[in-house]
Amino acid sequence: MAEFDQSRWADNGFSQNYRDEADIYLPRRRHFMDMALSFYGHFISGNRAARVLDLGCGDGLFIRQLLQSFAPAEITLVDGSAAMLAAAQARLGDRADIRFIRASFQELLGNDPFAGNFDFIYSSLAIHHLLSAEKRDLYAYIYRHLAPGGCFVHYDVVLPCSAGLEKWYLSLWRQWIGEQPEGKREKLLTVPEQYKGNPDNMPDSLEAQLAMLEQIGFQQVDCYCKYGIFALFGGSR
Ligand SMILES: C[S@@+](CC[C@H](N)C(=O)[O-])C[C@H]1O[C@@H](n2cnc3c(N)ncnc32)[C@H](O)[C@@H]1O
Numbered sequence: 754m755a756e757f758d759q760s761r762w763a764d765n766g767f768s769q770n771y772r773d774e775a776d777i778y779l780p781r782r783r784h785f786m787d788m789a790l791s792f793y794g795h796f797i798s799g800n801r802a803a804r805v806l807d808l809g810c811g812d813g814l815f816i817r818q819l820l821q822s823f824a825p826a827e828i829t830l831v832d833g834s835a836a837m838l839a840a841a842q843a844r845l846g847d848r849a850d851i852r853f854i855r856a857s858f859q860e861l862l863g864n865d866p867f868a869g870n871f872d873f874i875y876s877s878l879a880i881h882h883l884l885s886a887e888k889r890d891l892y893a894y895i896y897r898h899l900a901p902g903g904c905f906v907h908y909d910v911v912l913p914c915s916a917g918l919e920k921w922y923l924s925l926w927r928q929w930i931g932e933q934p935e936g937k938r939e940k941l942l943t944v945p946e947q948y949k950g951n952p953d954n955m956p957d958s959l960e961a962q963l964a965m966l967e968q969i970g971f972q973q974v975d976c977y978c979k980y981g982i983f984a985l986f987g988g989s990r
Contacts, residue, residue, distance in 0.1 A: 809879025
């Protein structure tokens with residue numbers, strides 16, 4: 754089993770670098786988040802009692818964006834990294850309707866802290882650190898924790914279906930970094946190679962993950978947007 758404590762995310766320096774640089778090296782990051790927010794606006798925002806869960810929340814950027822447009826009743830942020838959760842707390846402030854839980858996905862699966870369900874479960878760029886069987890277990894866990902009509906939206910890297918496509922997608926990624934402002938981009942040009950060489954990254958194909966969701970029982974399973982190796986996909990209960 755992939756253990757969070759042995760991953761690079763347990764290293765505070767690594768997570769700080771992500772917080773500093775993700776906007777520069779993640780292609781179309783804001784577009785992916787906007788699509789997730791549009792999904793929320795269309796399917797969930799009419800529910801004034803909506804409960805939201807962000808799995809692998811990082812520094813809480815997505816939830817901050819969500820709160821700028823919508824008013825869910827209750828938000829829960831989960832991350833394996835105490836440093837990330839502290840950054841999320843600093844960004845979102847102390848609020849009675851937001852709770853922060855430090856737990857790895859493996860810990861959630863082993864000792865579930867949640868008795869209740871959620872109307873919207875979001876995760877970005879975190880689940881690809883799990884092995885295939887763990888992804889399946891986590892997707893099943895997410896399904897069990899969705900209220901009827903609830904939705905899961907997942908933005909993550911996926912494994913291309915051929916080496917040729919992967920080569921092109923990684924070059925698209927480098928090109929995107931190369932178009933960022935001078936001074937910021939230089940040391941980040943190798944991020945795609947570092948991503949590829951880092952054994953913590955264990956993406957599965959989009960097709961395999963959509964099939965997992967369908968097998969578990971999710972409805973309306975689809976990919977809502979894709980750019981190179983980055984995809985936004987999910988399903989509802
Ligand atoms: C690339 S960052 C993404 C953060 C945030 N979702 C975003 O989009 O900016 C990955 C996050 O997942 C968390 N993470 C990675 N593996 C995890 C695991 N097994 N259990 C819980 N959190 C994990 C890391 O601590 C980190 O905050």
